[in-house]
Amino acid sequence: MYEEAGAPHPARVPLGGSGLSVRPVGLGLMGMSQFYGAADPDTSVATIRAAVDLGVDFFDTSDYYGASSAAPGSPVAGFGHNEELLGRALKGLRDRAVVATKFSARPTPEGRSFFDGRPEYVRTACEASLRRLGTDRIDLYYYHRLDPAVPVEDTVGAMAELVAEGKVRAIGLSEVTPEILRRANAVHPVSALQSEYSLWERGVEAAVLPECRRLGVTLVPYSPLGRGMLAGGFRSGTAFGRDDFRSTLPKFQGANFDHNMRLVDALREFAAGRGHTPGQVALAWLLSQPHDIAPIPGAKRMAYVRENSAATSVPLSADDVARLSALFDPARVRGGRYGALNTAVRDADEK
Known part of the structure; x- marks a missing residue:
């Protein structure tokens, strides 16, 4: 179902060959537990429920979210x-x-992290997640x-x-190379790959996205709004x-931040000329x-969920897509993805 750039946005997106499909814009929940300042649990629950009523049907969480602080002492x-x-x-x-x-x-x-892929831990972790989620199945289970x-x-x-037992409906991976994706897919079809991807972070375009396309794996971009930028x-x-x-992130530091802000100013001007918000245009891209x-x-408040969901109605021509791609050419964006302080948390899927 791969369309040419600039084609109308789909009404639903299939998750690989799993038979599952979702609305094009989901909701990342990590910020409701950590990394982006305080969040009120009751407000978070109300936001999720209101999102369902709006039609959002794809919700992304992790057993880890809430386990690690954004900075020492947080x-x-x-x-x-x-x-x-x-x-x-x-x-x-x-x-x-x-x-x-x-x-x-x-x-x-x-306060650091380690990663446990032992088969016996997979089952233990799944059973614990099922209990916390209050459900009998996980629709999409990622190897984080x-x-x-x-x-x-x-x-x-x-x-x-776990899929054979009905506890999981589809499996996914996060932040892996094309080789690892191929090896995993040879064992069981991988339905989704979650990686950072946005106008200002384009690292997956060279090799990962083409491999997803070849294998029929849906890409689920986290931080699609550049961590809010x-x-x-x-x-x-x-x-x-x-x-x-x-x-702690290089893109948000000093001269890098000021330089990147000028790119965002141009995005803001582009969006205003079409009657949309910068975030809506970034998602439409x-x-x-x-x-x-x-x-x-990610969003903590319903106003932002509503704004993000409306991105599916933002039309972009092929020329618009090309213009935005050139504006945020990777060579023009300053600062790496992570800094020296992030070794404990950088691999935990910060949204």
Whole structure:
């Protein structure tokens, strides 16, 4: 179902060959538990429930969300917190949602992380997630990050057993190379690959996206709004608190931030000329790419969920797509994805 760039946005996006499909713009929930400042649990639950009523049906969580702090000394909600939030929110609404969660990232007492892909842990983690989510099945179960000590074939083999048992409907991977994707897919069809992808982070375009297309794997971009930068709400001089993960990221630092803000200013001008917000245009650019793509922008409040969902109605011509791609050419964006302080959390799927 791969369309040419600039084609109308699809009404639904298939998740690989699983038989599952979702609305084109989902909701990433991580920020409701960590990394982007405080969030009120009751407000989060109300936002998720309102999102379902709006028609959003793809919800992304992880057992890890809540387990790690954004910066040393920051408060955390606890391992499994985000799944519990989602389970609470979906009571009575479960059949209207496609639930995606993840396993393998585990916290240490020192506040760092390690990754566990042992087959026996796959089953343990799945059973715990099912309990926290209050459900009898996980629609899309991701291997969050690779355990370097365990062959991916062994881990995916254990995931395939969960599919056979009906506890998982489809499997996914996160932030892997084309080679790992091929090896995993040879054991069991991989339905989705979750990786960072947005106008200002384009690393998957060279090799990962073509391999997804060849194998029929749907790409699920996290941080599709550049960790909020592409939403257009920041200005030069914006300061991020110690409990905000962005305070440690190179793209948000000093001269890099000021330079990147000028690119966002041009995006803001482009969007205003068409009567849309910068974030809507950034999401529409993703949906216009010639691949099956289902972005999961994070949002804590319903106003942002509503704004992001409306991106499916933003028309972009092939010339518009090309112009935006040139504006955010990777050579023009300054700063890497992660800084030196992020070794403990950088692989935990920060949205």
